[in-house]
Amino acid sequence: MFGLIQTHSYAQTLNRIKTTTIKYRIGYAIARRLAQEGAHVVMSSRKQENVQKAVEKLQAEKLNVSGMVCHVGKSDQRSRLITEVCN
Numbered sequence: 001m002f003g004l005i006q007t008h009s010y011a012q013t014l015n016r017i018k019t020t021t022i023k024y025r026i027g028y029a030i031a032r033r034l035a036q037e038g039a040h041v042v043m044s045s046r047k048q049e050n051v052q053k054a055v056e057k058l059q060a061e062k063l064n065v066s067g068m069v070c071h072v073g074k075s076d077q078r079s080r081l082i083t084e085v086c087n
Contacts, residue, residue, distance in 0.1 A: 028054055035063035042085050044070040 031041045035058055043058075043065060045051050051067035058065040070081040 031065065032058060032061075032063070035065050039064070041065045042081075043067040044072075044081055046071045 027043075031043055031054070035041045041058075041064070043051060043054050044067060045054075046069065048069050051069055055065055055067040068081060068084060070077045072078055
């Protein structure tokens with residue numbers, strides 16, 4: 001599964017989005033495509049290793065991405081993630 005959260009107004013393109021479950025190809029592919037279209041993408045996963053690999057790969061393509069660890073089953077981590085995405 002994957003999730004998207006739009007955090008800024010939708011003008012011509014999305015400004016900043018968040019994808020979850022980057023370990024799976026669909027989430028990674030969506031994140032990559034949105035970043036190619038000019039969105040800032042915040043990627044998350046329960047595992048730091050998954051976040052780091054995905055962010056490094058996309059940043060090597062000069063895409064505007066960042067990432068953080070987030071277990072969506074934990075409310076404190078979800079809150080932290082939403083705060084990060086909205087800033």
